[in-house]
Amino acid sequence: MPASGDELGRRLRDGDLAAAPAVLNLVESRAPGHKAQIDALLHAVSPAALGREAPGHVVGVTGPPGAGKSSLLSELVRAWRALARSVAVLAVDPSSKRSGGALLGDRARIVVDSADGAVFIRSMATGGRLGGLAPATRAAAHALAAAFDVVVIETVGVGQSETEIAEVADSVAVVVQPGGGDVLQFLKSGIMEIPDVLVVTKADLGQVAQRSRRDLNAALRSLGARDTKVVAVSSLAPPSGFDELVAALDEHRSSLDIRARRLTARRASALADFAAEHGERGLRALGGQRPALKLLAEQDATLDVAALTRLLEEAAGS
């Protein structure tokens, strides 16, 4: 029998963190009948069912392979746990050694206390392209934000991935290693959207890290991006910079119009889920991306992602 989406949604609404593994199994399932259960889950954690936006802070952590994202997350999770916050991490970059290689050094795994019931970590498949988010990842993030204080989505890539992650996350942190010129160039040339927080890793390398931090700050200033904080961290013992990183993310979260950001996120997710299912042909049936977004913008603000996706399917006659 498929796990009941409605029941799992109720458990998340009640703050039952132990529901997380079953939630992930459901959203990743392709078994017949599960789609209706995933829809039921998304409905059960919608603002309409919760009576407010889901309380969790959805944080995107993205950056090139080898930048130090997984190492950083081990320490960031520890810092959040020290503040008694529960944390779920959806790792779309599963740190495979194969994708690392000699140039990038060994790839780290996120290391947490496995006996701690308030931390949940799961590796997830990408949505095809490098950095692409699968519908299951979006659904998991939307659902887990009803129960966990923080939901992290870790993705790999630069240039495109932070745009995609911004469609789901409340706050996007782009992770750069010292001398990471790509990110600087992408930022300056406007290929990359300005992140909410920039993190320079490997601060223990000294001068080269300080220079990266200064260069990024200068680039942000010249772009007029006054709100983006640049934080330097070291994940080597003794770790440093994590209190500052937690504070920068908190500050971004509290400056947000959370209802507006989540509404945009649900609409973007619905369109992305529809496109994942029905492809270019489906989008053409809606007259393209713009008319589809216009249709979504006309809908009730409390509708969940699944309901919005169904609306698109009806409009496309699929």
Ligand SMILES: Nc1nc2c(ncn2[C@@H]2O[C@H](COP(=O)(O)OP(=O)(O)O)[C@@H](O)[C@H]2O)c(=O)[nH]1
């Ligand atoms: N010196 C130093 N090395 C680090 C630090 N963080 C990560 N690394 C190393 O950088 C490599 C890639 O780290 P990883 O966390 O796997 O990066 P990811 O691919 O972005 O998840 C590994 O060899 C890490 O040991 C740091 O703060 N200082």
Ligand SMILES: [Mg+2]
């Ligand atoms: Mg990694």
